[in-house]
Amino acid sequence: MSAKANRHDAPRETTNEILSLRESCQLGVRRGTPLAISSGLFGILYGAACASLGISPLLAALSCVLVFSGAVQFAVIGMLSEPLALGAITVSSLLICNRLILMGVSIADHLRKQSMFGRILSMMVLTDGAWAATIAEKQPVDRFPFFVSAGLWILLLWVLGTFLGAVVAGSLSSDLIVSLRFAGVLFLGLLLLLVVKSTEIGHLPWIVSALTAFGASLILPLSLAFFIGVSVGAVIAWFGVAEGEENVD
Amino acid sequence: MSIDERFLIAIAIMASVAFGFRVAGLLIGTYLGNSPQLHRILDILPTCAIGAVLGPSLGEMTLVQAFALATAAAVFWLSSRFLLALTFGTAILLLDQWIVFPNL
Numbered sequence: 001m002s003a004k005a006n007r008h009d010a011p012r013e014t015t016n017e018i019l020s021l022r023e024s025c026q027l028g029v030r031r032g033t034p035l036a037i038s039s040g041l042f043g044i045l046y047g048a049a050c051a052s053l054g055i056s057p058l059l060a061a062l063s064c065v066l067v068f069s070g071a072v073q074f075a076v077i078g079m080l081s082e083p084l085a086l087g088a089i090t091v092s093s094l095l096i097c098n099r100l101i102l103m104g105v106s107i108a109d110h111l112r113k114q115s116m117f118g119r120i121l122s123m124m125v126l127t128d129g130a131w132a133a134t135i136a137e138k139q140p141v142d143r144f145p146f147f148v149s150a151g152l153w154i155l156l157l158w159v160l161g162t163f164l165g166a167v168v169a170g171s172l173s174s175d176l177i178v179s180l181r182f183a184g185v186l187f188l189g190l191l192l193l194l195v196v197k198s199t200e201i202g203h204l205p206w207i208v209s210a211l212t213a214f215g216a217s218l219i220l221p222l223s224l225a226f227f228i229g230v231s232v233g234a235v236i237a238w239f240g241v242a243e244g245e246e247n248v249d
Numbered sequence: 250m251s252i253d254e255r256f257l258i259a260i261a262i263m264a265s266v267a268f269g270f271r272v273a274g275l276l277i278g279t280y281l282g283n284s285p286q287l288h289r290i291l292d293i294l295p296t297c298a299i300g301a302v303l304g305p306s307l308g309e310m311t312l313v314q315a316f317a318l319a320t321a322a323a324v325f326w327l328s329s330r331f332l333l334a335l336t337f338g339t340a341i342l343l344l345d346q347w348i349v350f351p352n353l
Binding site for chain 1: 250252253255256257258259260262263264266267268270271272273274275276277278279281288289290291292293294295296297298299300301302303304305306307308310314317318321322325326329330331332334335338339342343345346
């Protein structure tokens with residue numbers, strides 16, 4: 001961000017006055033930049049994977065705009081064989097996207113000042129990154145423009161990355177794409193740390209969730225392991241453990 | 250059916266589910282009470298969901314992937330820089346692919 005914008009930020013931090021619409025948008029873009037760049041890199045992998053199936057770059061980019069959920073998009077491109085497995089695609093979408101409900105519930109309280117129509121429309125850009133950036137922000141921002149601008153910025157680079165990946169797919173080796181799939185786990189893990197480090201949310205609930213889901217996944221289907229993990233984490237959260245107070249760039 | 254037609258149908262399903270879940274969450278969150286404890290729980294739940302997504306993958310990690318994850322987490326914890334941490338982790342994955350164990 002520019003020096004001018006930084007000068008704007010400084011006095012607000014001390015007076016606690018809510019940032020203007022423009023400043024909130026600028027800060028949203030600034031906070032969203034590392035997440036947007038990461039999304040753009042994943043977009044390249046996604047675009048390359050789409051191109052390897054013969055999907056056109058424009059259609060791959062369209063899927064990013066309309067779905068904007070990398071996990072389900074990656075999962076479903078492996079299910080496009082003939083005849084189309086509609087049931088498998090639907091069930092996978094339901095299972096993978098269900099954390100969006102929790103993020104929607106969580107972000108709702110931060111967007112209350114906006115009209116219902118605006119809030120519903122803004123859900124087009126609700127994704128892990130935009131949610132994490134909004135929840136983690138400690139400056140007195142106007143949350144709605146902050147959230148929307150961060151989300152749109154992440155979406156833009158996700159779409160551009162996908163288009164680029166689809167166009168240059170021939171120069172990426174399949175081994176490289178497989179190897180970088182794990183970067184998705186890195187991304188989610190860092191998002192988790194971003195939120196935990198920037199808020200009063202403690203470590204215990206998510207650690208218990210992860211360990212429970214891991215243990216359950218050894219004997220149960222993944223979807224069931226996921227629900228058990230979240231449920232146990234929710235019980236731990238209910239009894240409350242708060243820690244962590246640090247700003248994050 | 251061509252691959253583009255199949256993909257369009259898949260997009261329609263994914264988009265409906267994803268947007269439906271987002272809006273459902275928004276509506277549930279909007280009409281829940283204003284209890285501070287409840288909202289604190291609601292902020293924690295998505296981290297539990299991410300943890301529950303990550304948990305099973307952690308059990309299937311290779312040593313290099315575990316090292317990449319630990320390095321990324323350590324870099325982020327020390328520097329608070331998201332992109333730097335992700336770059337370190339990804340660099341380890343690429344080194345593993347191209348230099349250290351290129352044939353594995």
